[in-house]
Amino acid sequence: MGEFADVIVCGEGEATFAELCRHFIHGELELSQIKGIAYCLENTAVVNASREPLDLNTLTFPYTELDSLTNKIVYYESSRGCPFKCAYCISSTTEGVRFLDMDKVYSHIDYFLENNIRLVKFVDRTFNCDAQRALDIWQYIINNDNGRTSFHFEIGADLLSDTHIDCLKNARSGLVQFEAGVQSTNPCTLKEICRAENFDKLSENIAKIKSFGNIHIHLDLIAGLPFEDFVSF
Numbered sequence: 001m002g003e004f005a006d007v008i009v010c011g012e013g014e015a016t017f018a019e020l021c022r023h024f025i026h027g028e029l030e031l032s033q034i035k036g037i038a039y040c041l042e043n044t045a046v047v048n049a050s051r052e053p054l055d056l057n058t059l060t061f062p063y064t065e066l067d068s069l070t071n072k073i074v075y076y077e078s079s080r081g082c083p084f085k086c087a088y089c090i091s092s093t094t095e096g097v098r099f100l101d102m103d104k105v106y107s108h109i110d111y112f113l114e115n116n117i118r119l120v121k122f123v124d125r126t127f128n129c130d131a132q133r134a135l136d137i138w139q140y141i142i143n144n145d146n147g148r149t150s151f152h153f154e155i156g157a158d159l160l161s162d163t164h165i166d167c168l169k170n171a172r173s174g175l176v177q178f179e180a181g182v183q184s185t186n187p188c189t190l191k192e193i194c195r196a197e198n199f200d201k202l203s204e205n206i207a208k209i210k211s212f213g214n215i216h217i218h219l220d221l222i223a224g225l226p227f228e229d230f231v232s233f
Contacts (some may be wrong), residue, residue, distance in 0.1 A: 006066070007020060007031070007038070008142060009036060010050065011051055012051060012053070012168075014054060014059055016034060016050060017205060019033075020034060035048055035049050036048065036049075036050060045101075050146070053080075056077070056080060056100045057104065061104075064111075069115040070115060070116045071116065072118060072183075073118055073119045074120055075121050075123050076108065076112075076120050076122055077100075077122070077123050077124065078099065078105050078124055078127075078137070079097055079098060079124045079127075080094075081094050082097060082126050083129050084126065084194075086183070086195045087193040088183075088193055099133065102133070102136065109140060112149060116149065119151075119177075120148045122153045126154065128153075128155045128160065129159065134164065138164070138167055138176070139167055141171075142170055142172075145171075149175075150175055152178075154178075154179045155178050155180050157178070157206050158197060158198040158201040160205045165205065168209060168212070169212045169214070171215065173213065175214075176215045176217070177216045180202070180217060180220070182221055183195060183197075183219045183220060184225050185199055188227040189226055192226040192227060193225055193226065194224075
């Protein structure tokens with residue numbers, strides 16, 4: 001490790017990186033005092049205690065100091081974690097889901113709309129794991145559409161309700177984009193990777209959304225999962 005890197009940040013980095021800056025730039029804090037890092041000490045790897053999960057509401061909104069965001073793509077996080085435990089996903093290593101307060105989410109959406117962002121990509125792992133929260137945010141962007149900004153969401157398509165679908169059919173064409181994970185249609189594979197999926201419901205919901213003609217949908221499959229080979233994939 002020491003030949004290639006001085007320090008490795010393990011887990012969430014915002015607080016850890018700030019403390020590393022205090023160590024390297026200002027001489028504050030010893031490496032042994034900084035949670036969530038691994039480093040080399042006399043050719044021996046040292047792994048410090050893990051850092052506690054961060055409260056997302058304490059993090060600084062990162063986009064206010066840029067000169068211009070017009071026509072740009074921004075990545076936005078309104079939650080961290082996932083309630084599911086799919087074995088291939090890094091989110092399976094953390095417990096629970098943490099959410100940004102809705103008033104902050106609404107104010108950030110307003111900011112993106114006011115600055116004419118071209119595309120806001122929500123990077124929440126399963127955006128609609130909280131059904132009411134997802135509905136409220138989708139309804140908000142539909143009600144406040146500026147005619148230019150688009151929003152991208154990673155969703156569990158089988159989790160969509162009729163209420164979600166009724167809401168989404170009112171979206172301007174191009175306002176919403178979806179990335180929906182299918183990953184595999186092989187029952188043995190899904191069981192092995194601990195993925196709960198109702199493929200019939202997923203298919204039904206995707207077909208309904210496609211019929212509206214207003215939402216671009218990107219479907220994901222993963223090659224190389226257990227019990228899959230070239231032919232089955």
